[in-house]
Amino acid sequence: MLQEATVQLDSFKGLFRRFLQEGAQTIQWDKIKPPAANMARSIVLPYASLDKPNDHDIKGLLDQLVVIKLNGGLGTTMxxxxxxxxxxxxxxxxxxxxTVRQIEYLNNRYHTNVPLILMNSFNTHEETDHVIQKxxxxxVTILTFNQSKFPRISKDTLLPVAKNYLDHEAWYPPGHGDIYESLVAAPFFESLLLQGRQYAFISNVDNLGATVDTSILNYLINQAPKCEFLMEVTDKTRADxxxxxLIDYEGKTRLLEIAQVPKQHIDDFKSVTKFRIFNTNNLWIKMSAIKKVVTNKELELEIIVNHKNMESGVNVIQLETAVGSAMKHFENAIGINVPRSRFLPVKNTSDLFLVKSNLYHQEKGTLVMNPKRLFEVPLVKLGDEFRVVSKFLARFATIPDILELDHLTVTGDVTFGRHVSLKGTVIMCHHGDRIDIPVGAVLENKIVSGNLRILDH
Known part of the structure; x- marks a missing residue:
């Protein structure tokens, strides 16, 4: 434990030293170019160009894979x-x-043993280890490891606010960019290499679209063995x-995060015409390359400065890094433009509303789009009254039919009866008495506002 804390403290010192020298890093805007498809080192492949492997070859592919889920987050926002x-x-x-059901299906069907690895934080480790007993x-072989634990820094003094190692509020997990050093330090890492586990598929645990894709794995193993890092991107919408x-920066493929963008260019960054793709945080990385960049101390990830307020009222900063920003340190790194179905995160109850609806059905742990849905996922915005999961669930007798919905905005005290159908654009901006949407109601291209109650006829 003492050795682990010492290693983490050294990592923090290096990050803090760079912060003092460089500050919050921005990027030289005039050097940015969109990734060009014809550049040798800066390329985004279309997913449709990949070959689908034969069933009899898939076992050999999966024998070389580990699946890692980023599991450090709490459910406090919901x-x-x-x-x-x-x-x-x-x-x-x-x-x-x-996640377990998805991998269990692969292991049973192809007679393999793809391990599931969870990167926990000190916030999630104890409960996760208890839950996985079931x-x-x-x-499925489930392995866990903890990411680092860094001290929060006072914004005013730039000194650590922690009085001791057990004062959890004074410490924080430093973002998922910490995965590289923490994974290599895990006790099982070397044994995975010896087993021939060549590739890690890394994704957020709350992205329900991030399933093992054997076409991508086949491409890496059989067509691009020199590629050490592959990032899944998808087309940007106004919700993203x-x-x-991904950008081309001085001839290399790099990830550009909003925190790196100069303030005067934020609107340019958000443009869906200039930057047409965005990072799903689904990554495929060669395991030996992870060991190489960590052992050689090559990683120098862009620093993200996150401002927080502690319960005591102290303003603090957290120095964090992102897993995707390591792309520049890996050889022959590329992006691949995947279908939107591979990006299905649940960050809030608006997202939860979608995945619980009849837009999807569940097959062996994977959400599959309803074939009756003929166009992209609707835009849903639920107000503060729906933010907490328990209150969200209490407001729906059943999740409405939204197969023909384009846009839903709900604010205020609104409840939905059973078998409600929403179509087109439905907006409910309400302040006052409760609106009760009755059983079986069909709302199509409706705007509901004011102080009223919708009743059965």
Missing amino acids: GCVGPKSVIDVRDDMTFLDM YHGST IKGGT
């Missing part, structure tokens, strides 16, 4: 206590349940304007 991964999202299954009879994007 009013939940504990790891976000244990929130029920669909058919009485949690994020973790669905998968003891599963065909803050997401990181």
